[in-house]
Amino acid sequence: MQFEMQDYPSILLSNAVNEFASLPGLGRKTALRLVLHLLRQPENEVQHFADALTRLKKEVRYCRICHNISDTEVCPICQSTRRDRQTICVVENIQDVMSIENTGQYSGVYHVLGGIISPMDGIGPKDIEIDSLVERIVPEQIQEVILALPTTMEGDTTNFYIYKRLSGTGVRVTQIARGMAIGNELEYTDEITLGRSILNRTEFAG
């Protein structure tokens, strides 16, 4: 089954399919299936869907302090008095905040860079929220900056750049541990990770 655009019997249908098919990872067949599903729903439910998209884009804000997505000028995490506000965890994007929050292991605040340094993609230090991170250190009396960026070359570059920018501020700079994933077998762990986890071995707390 191959659906060509000119084969859709309705321009309205075709437009809606095109919109869904423009989303990453959705093909035209999936898009058609979703649109036909929506067609079977009551009008007010489809309107809710459309309104959620309109409002999302029109009204969404980003926290003035950490740049996480937020409905308010300052996000609930930055507002919370129960968080350790002298520790900042630096992440690439909003999803990473959610991932770390879901671990339940972190009680500090965040700083969302909105990307990582990637010369290949033309993204330099000025394109992401590094200046605003540096500017937080003194007024917020930050004690520790935890780098939680991807363990890729771009992540490492960004880590190093931030580390240099923070040197002289006296803040402690750490990075999240790299090593074997929990539940993995040695034989299925790639050699770079395994080699690193030997070098970075920690004291056994029997």
Add this chain to the structure above:
Amino acid sequence: MQFEMQDYPSILLSNAVNEFASLPGLGRKTALRLVLHLLRQPENEVQHFADALTRLKKEVRYCRICHNISDTEVCPICQSTRRDRQTICVVENIQDVMSIENTGQYSGVYHVLGGIISPMDGIGPKDIEIDSLVERIVPEQIQEVILALPTTMEGDTTNFYIYKRLSGTGVRVTQIARGMAIGNELEYTDEITLGRSILNRTEFAG
């Protein structure tokens, strides 16, 4: 990574994710990915998306004659003077029309039932467009009705019901061929299909 609803840092975000996640086959992680993609798009593009959904549902029509989706009261296929208007192909839904059109092998018109008889799902003959099919036979001087429903028990039940309803009208009732799919090997064809394709063998037109 497990994202719970209460973990979304924004109600707007959460609402949009919920809408996408309500679509069939989309999980919460995919929904989040799509929403974050839309967040990165310009506002007018997101507005186009929302408008396409609103207009689709508000303005879409179904052809008065064949019940295919249409932007006009009578769909382009029913309007066309180049189609054989005395042959009706009966299909379950809109997608099936598109599938048959894409074969380029059919030049008649259609009748979209909008479902098939399924006692398990509480769908009876009155819930789908069977009466309107029967009512087309005489005024449109239909010569042949081709049943192109799924080759399932529900499809067979619906086929038989339509056949009974059309008996006495003098119209020729046919059904699409069932047999081995083109390009298949015998050893990978299920035995019911293979058995049927032997019983329903056709003259070899060498």
